[in-house]
Amino acid sequence: MPEANPGAVPGGPLPEETSGGPGAAPGGPLPGTAAGGSAPGAVPRDPLPGVVVRPSARVLLLDGHDRILLFRGRGMVKNSGLAWFTPGGGVGPGEELAAAAARELREETGQVVPPEDFGRVVAVSRGHWADNDDRLFYAWDHYFLLRVPEPTVDLSGMEDLERSLLDTFRWWPLPELRTTADHVIPSGLPGLLDRLLTGDLPAEPLILPWHHPEPPL
Numbered sequence: 106m107p108e109a110n111p112g113a114v115p116g117g118p119l120p121e122e123t124s125g126g127p128g129a130a131p132g133g134p135l136p137g138t139a140a141g142g143s144a145p146g147a148v149p150r151d152p153l154p155g156v157v158v159r160p161s162a163r164v165l166l167l168d169g170h171d172r173i174l175l176f177r178g179r180g181m182v183k184n185s186g187l188a189w190f191t192p193g194g195g196v197g198p199g200e201e202l203a204a205a206a207a208r209e210l211r212e213e214t215g216q217v218v219p220p221e222d223f224g225r226v227v228a229v230s231r232g233h234w235a236d237n238d239d240r241l242f243y244a245w246d247h248y249f250l251l252r253v254p255e256p257t258v259d260l261s262g263m264e265d266l267e268r269s270l271l272d273t274f275r276w277w278p279l280p281e282l283r284t285t286a287d288h289v290i291p292s293g294l295p296g297l298l299d300r301l302l303t304g305d306l307p308a309e310p311l312i313l314p315w316h317h318p319e320p321p322l
Contacts, residue, residue: 152243160245162205163193169254178271190290215259223249232315292316
């Protein structure tokens, strides 16, 4: 998982929620959103000197009813509150993005999908975050779109750390994502899904706003 590295309660499966609410890369900005960074219209910042750069591969996993799977947890960001976010996580040294997406999806949901089925990256988001020890990281999140008509969620492959940071998961319908007051990562997810669900896949990855405050220069 990314900087918000979650999972379930140790020793047992996560209960699924069924009611609402408590759910330099190429390309241009998503219509109706900022171009990335910490303020509307800001260009995504490059990594500050000395920070740990952490690329990640993340999956916009849809079921046959156009619902998206999101996990909820606190993550590893300093002073972070609860947030909903997609399956995915860090890319290993020498690992291809699609291979990392396939591995993370298998570990976190039990879905076995070959890397070649992930297609191209549809969106990116990047920026800085700090952990509880004030170590500074630079995340570079890459989002793939994947539909599984009748998916199941098996959490048994999650690492203990991931399981300790999550409390639930849920399949979110798009109308509820548009209206929820919960914190959802990535920023601009409803607008991104609006476009992708029409079959309008971008030729270049769309740039989504970064979802944490950027440190001062």
